[in-house]
Amino acid sequence: MKENCFKNIKNLIFDMDDTLYPKNLGICKNGWERLFDVFRTDKKDEFGISHISIDDYKTHGDELLRRHKNFDWDSFMAYVCENDVSSIKTNHKLKEFLTVLPHKKIIYTDADYRHMNKVLQRLEVENLFDQKFTCFDAEFHFKPSEKSFNSFFEKTKINPLESAFFEDSSKNLAVAKKYGMMTILISEEQGDKAFCDFTFPSIEQALEMFK
Ligand SMILES: [Mg+2]
Numbered sequence: 001m002k003e004n005c006f007k008n009i010k011n012l013i014f015d016m017d018d019t020l021y022p023k024n025l026g027i028c029k030n031g032w033e034r035l036f037d038v039f040r041t042d043k044k045d046e047f048g049i050s051h052i053s054i055d056d057y058k059t060h061g062d063e064l065l066r067r068h069k070n071f072d073w074d075s076f077m078a079y080v081c082e083n084d085v086s087s088i089k090t091n092h093k094l095k096e097f098l099t100v101l102p103h104k105k106i107i108y109t110d111a112d113y114r115h116m117n118k119v120l121q122r123l124e125v126e127n128l129f130d131q132k133f134t135c136f137d138a139e140f141h142f143k144p145s146e147k148s149f150n151s152f153f154e155k156t157k158i159n160p161l162e163s164a165f166f167e168d169s170s171k172n173l174a175v176a177k178k179y180g181m182m183t184i185l186i187s188e189e190q191g192d193k194a195f196c197d198f199t200f201p202s203i204e205q206a207l208e209m210f211k
Contacts, residue, residue, distance in 0.1 A: 005182060006209070006210065008161070008162055009103065009162060009163065009164045009182060009210070010103060010104060010159075010162040010163070011103060011104045011105075011106060011158045011159075011162055011163040011164070012101065012103045012104070012105050012106070012163075012164055012166070012207075012210065013106050013108050013158070013163050013164065013165045013166065013181070014105065014106065014107050014108065014129075014166050014203075015108060015109060015143075015165075015166060015167040015168060015169065015172065016107055016109040016111060016116060016119055016120075017031070017109065017110075017111060017119070017168075018168040018186075019166055019167055019168045019186045019203060020091070020094065020119070020123060020125075020203055021088045021091070021119070021122075021123065022202070023168060023187075025087045025088065027083050027084075027085060027087070027088070027119075030083050030084075031080060031081060031083050031111075031115075034079065034080050034081075034082070034083070035080045036054060036057075038076075038079070038080070039052060039053065039054040039056075039057045040054050043079070046075075047071070047072060047075070047076055048068065048070075048071070048072075049064075049065065049068065049071075052064050052065075062140065062141075062142060065140075066140065073135075073136075073140050077111075077112035077135065077136075077140075078112060078114060080112075081111050081112045081114060081115035082114075082115075083115065085115075085118050085119050085122050086122070088119060088122035088123060089122070089123075090122070090123060090124045091123050091124075091125070091203075091204070093204040094123060094125060094203055094204055094207070095123075095124055095125055095128065097204065097207040097210075097211075098125055098128035098129070099128060101207070101210055101211070103210065104130045104131075104158070105128065105129045105130055106129060106130060106131045106132070106133060106156055106158065107120075107129050107131070107132040107133060107134075108133045108143075108152055108165075109132075109133070109134055109135070110134075110135050110138075110142045110143055110148075111134060111135065112134055112135060112136065113132075113134045113136060116132060116134055131156055133152055133155065133156060135148075137151065137152075137155055138151045138152065139151065143169070143171075143172040143175070144169070144171045144172045144174065144175040145175075146175065149175055149176070149179060153179070160176075160179040160180050160181045161180045161181075163181050163182065164181065164182040164183075164184055164210070165181045165182065165183055165184065166184045166186055166203060166206055167183070167184070167185065167186065168185070168186045168187055170185055170187075170191050170192060170195070170196060173185055173191065173195050173196055174192075174194075174195040176195075177194075177195035182197050182198075183195055183196050183197050183198075184196070184197060184198045184199070184200065184206050185198070185199040185200075186199075186200060186201070186202065186203055186206060187199055187201065188201050
C-alpha cells in the first residue's frame with residue numbers, strides 16, 4: 001500500500017518553522033510571544049488596534065485584525081517575525097535531499113518573507129525550492145484555515161492528491177488530510193493516526209522515505 005502511494009507523490013510541501021529546524025531552538029515560541037506581546041503592551045497603539053485585548057485576540061484570533069480595512073499587515077508581520085535565527089545551523093542532509101529528490105519542492109509557511117529568507121539562508125537551502133508561499137500570498141489567512149489552504153492550491157497549481165505535506169502542527173495536518181494530501185508529522189511525539197500518515201522526529205528522517 002505504502003509503495004503505491006509514494007509513486008503518486010510529485011510534490012513535497014514543507015512547513016518551515018519547527019519543521020525544517022528543531023523545535024527546541026525555541027524560535028517559533030518566541031514568535032508567538034512577540035505576537036501576544038503586541039496585545040499586552042502599548043505596541044498595539046502603533047498598529048491602531050488599542051481596543052483589542054489579549055483575551056479578545058486569543059478568543060477570536062486574526063479575524064479581528066482582518067476587520068480593519070487599512071490594517072498594516074506588512075509592519076505587523078515584520079514585528080512579530082523579527083526573531084533571532086542565529087541558532088539555526090546549516091543542515092547538510094536536508095540540502096542533499098532537496099538537491100537530489102526529483103519532486104517539486106514548495107515552502108508553505110505562515111511566516112513573512114523576511115523571516116523565511118533568513119531561516120532558509122541559515123539552513124543554506126534558499127535556492128532549492130521551486131516555489132515559496134507565505135502569509136502574504138495567502139492574503140493574511142493562516143493555516144489551518146481553509147482560506148489559506150485554498151489560496152495555496154489555487155496559486156501554486158499543485159494537486160493535493162499528488163502531494164506530501166511535512167508539518168510540525170497536527171492541527172494543520174488534520175486539514176491537509178481533508179484535501180487528500182499525504183501527511184507527515186515532524187514531531188518527537190507520535191501523531192494521531194486518523195490524519196497523520198507518518199510521524200518522524202526530524203525532516204531528514206522523513207525525507208529518507210522518498211529516496
Ligand atoms: Mg511550523
